[in-house]
């Protein structure tokens with residue numbers, strides 16, 4: 146009885162919603178659904194040609210994509226040479242993963258590893274001439290207490306190989322996108338962002354485990370820290386930031402307080418490779434429309450255009 150009564154109320158609300166929306170709300174929902182996005186956590190999954198990524202982006206109305214690397218067979222600079230200004234080439238992920246899998250976690254500290262030597266042979270010129278502006282996704286700490294899996298590691302953020310990346314990016318006003326977790330503490334992020342003030346440090350998945358208060362502290366302390374919000378919704382079974390209920394209140398407050406620091410990303414990895422369009426649709430449905438129009442425009446693409454210097 147109670148259940149059917151509350152169901153009736155819910156249905157009434159649902160039916161009443163379209164008229165109850167203000168003109169501004171309707172406009173925001175419409176914009177969120179249709180505006181071009183910059184996807185700053187778009188992996189190369191391996192074995193595809195650049196047309197595959199162009200197709201994904203076109204179908205989802207994503208104008209710019211990249212910010213991370215990935216797949217063994219797709220080289221970021223090759224994809225860049227075909228997608229041009231639409232692709233945000235990021236170096237180093239393939240090499241970082243390769244060294245971990247072949248030589249173990251300690252080898253991530255060793256710049257003499259052949260894969261790292263190869264990386265630092267081509268990276269300086271690529272960054273100097275603007276073909277790539279930085280590195281990512283560099284996994285510093287991705288140890289999940291819930292799902293031990295291949296490829297997990299926890300190293301120091303300021304370790305010799307990662308410092309080389311920071312150095313190069315710092316010299317050219319580039320970026321380093323890192324995947325680390327709040328249980329490594331905030332100190333190493335604060336230290337690196339102070340030591341390399343010209344590097345834009347993008348925190349993948351907005352620093353898993355961090356509270357909105359901790360993120361507020363980071364943004365207040367440093368002007369060169371950014372968050373990208375991939376893998377935070379229902380498709381990734383996380384719902385830390387948003388879900389079918391919309392954007393969590395404390396996250397909306399945080400984003401509105403620091404509107405220049407947030408960007409969106411897909412992270413269609415690890416079994417979600419074929420669900421790119423749905424992931425983008427989630428962002429357009431649950432995340433973006435909850436923001437003010439001005440903030441939404443920034444999060445959707447304007448911030449990425451500044452951080453990655455996109456045209």
Ligand SMILES: [Zn+2]
Nearest residue numbers: 213282412414
């Ligand atoms: Zn990723």
